[in-house]
Amino acid sequence: MRTYFLTGLFLTMATYVSAGETFDMNRTAKGVSEPQMHQNAQGHLIGNLHSTLTPEISDAAHPFFGMTGDCTGHIVIKSGSARGAGTCVYGNADGDTALLEYAIIGLTAEGGFHGTWVSHGGTDKMADLSGGGTWFNTAAAENGTYTQHVNGAIRLP
Numbered sequence: 001m002r003t004y005f006l007t008g009l010f011l012t013m014a015t016y017v018s019a020g021e022t023f024d025m026n027r028t029a030k031g032v033s034e035p036q037m038h039q040n041a042q043g044h045l046i047g048n049l050h051s052t053l054t055p056e057i058s059d060a061a062h063p064f065f066g067m068t069g070d071c072t073g074h075i076v077i078k079s080g081s082a083r084g085a086g087t088c089v090y091g092n093a094d095g096d097t098a099l100l101e102y103a104i105i106g107l108t109a110e111g112g113f114h115g116t117w118v119s120h121g122g123t124d125k126m127a128d129l130s131g132g133g134t135w136f137n138t139a140a141a142e143n144g145t146y147t148q149h150v151n152g153a154i155r156l157p
Helices: none
Strands: 022-024 027-033 036-041 044-055 068-078 081-091 097-107 113-123 130-137 145-155
Touching: 044 081, 068 097, 113 145
Parallel strands: none
Antiparallel strands: 022 145, 027 044, 027 145, 036 044, 044 068, 068 081, 081 097, 097 113, 113 130, 130 145
């Protein structure tokens, strides 16, 4: 049986970005995860993670409307706990990017992961983006799909 592990956080972007505003990131995204897991011992897995996320944002005024994310990272699962970290790059058709870092700090009761995220700016309209928060994923289906729930806020200078 192939096991899918999820990572990543979503951010999305609009062309109508207002400087100096704070935006709510309490959103969801649909993800697809393609992990490469290696079993070290019974109950001890180490892996490389890759996920693509599509945010569910319909408000074109939200600064992250229209972005798609590509996330990579690593994870260690041992004795029912999970730890890991990675980065995500979100981009839109205009060439704007938003960069963030995430940490995996545990497993959910349903078999997903949870953790924290922080923005590291980006390019063009997102150059000085700041913010952060928390996230959790549902367990991945056999085909690697999952839902991610993000909490927090971002701010444009």
